Amino acid sequence: DVQLLESGGSLVQPGGSLRLSCAVSGFTFSNSAMSWVRQAPGKGLDWVSAISRTGEHTYYGDSVKGRFTISRDNSKNTLYLHMNSLRAEDTAVYYCARPDSGWTPFNSWGQGTLVTVSS
Amino acid sequence: VLTQSPGTLSLSPGERATLSCRASQSVSSDFLDWYQHKPGQAPRLLIYGTSSRATGIPDRFSGSGSGTDFTLTITRLEPEDFAVYYCQQTAHSPWTFGQGTKVEIK
Numbered sequence: 001d002v003q004l005l006e007s008g009g010s011l012v013q014p015g016g017s018l019r020l021s022c023a024v025s026g027f028t029f030s031n032s033a034m035s036w037v038r039q040a041p042g043k044g045l046d047w048v049s050a051i052s053r054t055g056e057h058t059y060y061g062d063s064v065k066g067r068f069t070i071s072r073d074n075s076k077n078t079l080y081l082h083m084n085s086l087r088a089e090d091t092a093v094y095y096c097a098r099p100d101s102g103w104t105p106f107n108s109w110g111q112g113t114l115v116t117v118s119s
Numbered sequence: 120v121l122t123q124s125p126g127t128l129s130l131s132p133g134e135r136a137t138l139s140c141r142a143s144q145s146v147s148s149d150f151l152d153w154y155q156h157k158p159g160q161a162p163r164l165l166i167y168g169t170s171s172r173a174t175g176i177p178d179r180f181s182g183s184g185s186g187t188d189f190t191l192t193i194t195r196l197e198p199e200d201f202a203v204y205y206c207q208q209t210a211h212s213p214w215t216f217g218q219g220t221k222v223e224i225k
Contacts, residue, residue: 109161
């Protein structure tokens, strides 16, 4: 079974940094592009970032470009999201998501990890 | 930009639900997907490529459309179908979701 397990969410002050992780199992991680999607409280889904199988190509939503960095360690079957200069509006549940092939659609999702940005 | 309508749909079990997703520019049919999301759960892929059902999705769910207008139809609502539904386009960067349609029990 495909499993995605996010971790690293916590309370952080505005301007702070945080690193999220997504540990995967049940498929060959190095063969799969990956994405992060978030949901702010009371809001809809918001695509954050995507990374190619090798990590060579990365893409970002406009609201996080220049502040967030997506990366992966294929030897550890783990996806990361490095978040800097955090703002209150980054408060959300962050999900990692995987397509069965290509970049999308997102066939599998983790349960999410909560990031709260507040003083 | 994807605009979903209505924002909320109040229906009874057994009724038909028709959800709309309108794009501000043309979207290739290959890159329009629909997801179901329930509180406290991970989102679930329903429809990909406008009209293909994902694995395990019952045939009461169907998708259609082209260009800028897309539709998700649930022919007979079951109790487990009451949730929020999102369309997503991945034809143009950045990828975007619609704001969602909540299907609630009337």
